[in-house]
Amino acid sequence: MHELSIVMNIIEIAEENAKKANASVIVEIELDIGKQAGIVIEALEFAIESAKKGTMLENAKFIINEIPALARCASCSYEFETDDLFTPCPECNNPFSDIFRGKELKVKSLKVE
C-alpha cells in the first residue's frame, strides 16, 4: 500500500540532494527498505518504473536493500530474525517480543553526475 506515494517521496528526496550537489543526473540510488516497513518490494519496483519517467532518476540504477526484521524477546532478550510480528522466541518460546530492526524506509545514498 502506498508504494506510489513512497516513490514520489523518494524522487523528491533524491532530486533535492542531487541539486544541492549541483548534479544534473542521478546514476544510482540506494534504498533501505525494511521487510516489516509495510512495503511490498514488487509493487515498489512497479511504481518506480512509471514514476521515474521525466525525473532525474529516469535512468538511474536502483539498489534496494531489503533489511530483515529482527526481534528481541521480551523475556530472555534473545535476538532473532522474524517474518511476522508474532513468532514466539526460538530460545525460550515466550510469545512476546519487540521488533527493533526491519521498519526502515530510507534513501541511503546517491551516485550523481
Place this chain on the structure above:
Amino acid sequence: MCDTCGCGNSDGITIRKPGEKETGEIHQHIHVHEHDHDGIKHSHQHEHHHIHSDGHDHHHQNDINEYNDQYGEHKHFHSKELIVEQDILSKNNLLAERNRGFFEAKHILALNLVSSPGSGKTSLLEKTIRYLRKEIKFFVIEGDQQTMNDANRIHSAGAPVVQINTGNGCHLDSDMVNKAIKELNVENNSVLMIENVGNLICPSLFDLGEAIRIVIMSTTEGEDKPLKYPTMFQSSHFCIINKTDLLPYLDFDIEKAKQYGRQVNHHLKFFELSVKTGAGMDNWYEWLKEQTKMIK
C-alpha cells in the same frame, strides 16, 4: 499531487467546520518539487569536493574507490557519491514532531483513534463528549473521504470540530492535522480526539504527533483481527473492543482476541465496552480523566 498519499489534483483535501459552505475550502496541495538551490555551499558527510557541471573531474577520491570495491562495481567518469541517509517519510515525521511539541507545550492530550470503518469510533466520541464535557474540554478532528456527517454528529454532541475530507486519500497525515488544529484553535489543557479515516492499514504508517494511539475493533469483526492486520495493532498503545453487548449472538472469543492482540504487541492494553449499552464505559471515562490529570 498530494504530498504524502499521491491523491489526484481534482479532489482537493478540504478542512471545514459544520455549517461552512463548499467555498470554505482550503486546497492542501503541497507541491512535491522545490527547485531553488542556487549557489548553496553544503558540506556533505563525505569528503568529496564539488564537481562543477561545466568542467570534468577525473580524479577519483579514495572514498569512491572504497565504496565501489565494497559493492563490486566501479563507475568511472564523473559520478560522485552522496550519503543521504534520509527517512522517506521524514517530511511527515518531522511535522508530526512539531505537532507533538505544540501539544506538549499547551498541555493538550492528543489521541489518534484508528479502526476499520464501522467499529464505533464516532459513537464512542459522541457518548464520551456528552458524558464528560463538563469536566474535560474536548476538541475533535474528523477524517473521512467525503461528507460532513461525522463532524455534524460531534457538533451535536457539543464539542468544537473540524472535518477533513481526504477525497481519494486513505489516511490522515501530520500536515492535515497541523492545518486542522489551526482552524480549530485548540485550547490549553484540553483533549484533542483525532478520528482517523476508517482504514486498518494506511494510517498505521503516519505519525500525526499524537500522544496515544488507540485501535478500536468490534466483536463483529472476528477475534483474529490483530493477526490479520498486525501493523496497526503493533503501532497502537491501547485497544478498545467495542460492541460487547452483541457477544451472546456471536462466536467471538474475547479472551482469544486479547491474546492475539498481545501476540502482535505485548504492550497493548485493552478496554472492553459497549458504547450502546454503556457497559465498561466507566473504565474508559476514568482512564481518560486520569490521563488529563497527568498532562497538566
